[in-house]
Amino acid sequence: MAFAGINYLGVVVAAVVGFIFGGIWYGVLGKTWMVALGKTEAEIKARRMEVAPMVITFVAMLVMAWMLAGLVGHFGAGEPTVRNGMIAGACVWLGFVITTQVANHAFQGQKRMLTVIDGGHWLGVLLIQGAAIGAIGL
Numbered sequence: 001m002a003f004a005g006i007n008y009l010g011v012v013v014a015a016v017v018g019f020i021f022g023g024i025w026y027g028v029l030g031k032t033w034m035v036a037l038g039k040t041e042a043e044i045k046a047r048r049m050e051v052a053p054m055v056i057t058f059v060a061m062l063v064m065a066w067m068l069a070g071l072v073g074h075f076g077a078g079e080p081t082v083r084n085g086m087i088a089g090a091c092v093w094l095g096f097v098i099t100t101q102v103a104n105h106a107f108q109g110q111k112r113m114l115t116v117i118d119g120g121h122w123l124g125v126l127l128i129q130g131a132a133i134g135a136i137g138l
Contacts, residue, residue, distance in 0.1 A: 010136035085134025089126030
């Protein structure tokens with residue numbers, strides 16, 4: 001599926017910066033995240049050698065950036081701005097991402113801190129992606 005007028009360079013840049021943000025976010029909050037997740041450092045390190053989660057995450061970032069660019073494009077000609085991109089990202093996060101995480105984590109019996117950390121990550125990703133899409137334009 002292709003959306004008319006999307007700048008695919010903007011989509012790729014948004015995916016890359018979102019992916020990098022995730023590395024920084026979990027690098028800083030890694031120990032707190034492990035406690036909230038209920039995993040040991042050894043369990044996490046054993047999975048770091050796997051390539052599949054990284055590939056899946058990057059593909060997810062591409063899809064997310066592509067869809068966000070499509071939404072930002074609906075603002076109209078001349079409206080893809082950093083501000084509007086970030087507003088769109090925040091709205092997507094509030095309406096779809098954090099609501100889904102809160103519900104899933106509640107049924108899974110996960111700690112609230114896990115929801116805060118993971119939810120904060122996705123908010124940051126969507127804000128950064130929205131800013132990148134708005135800055136580069138459609």
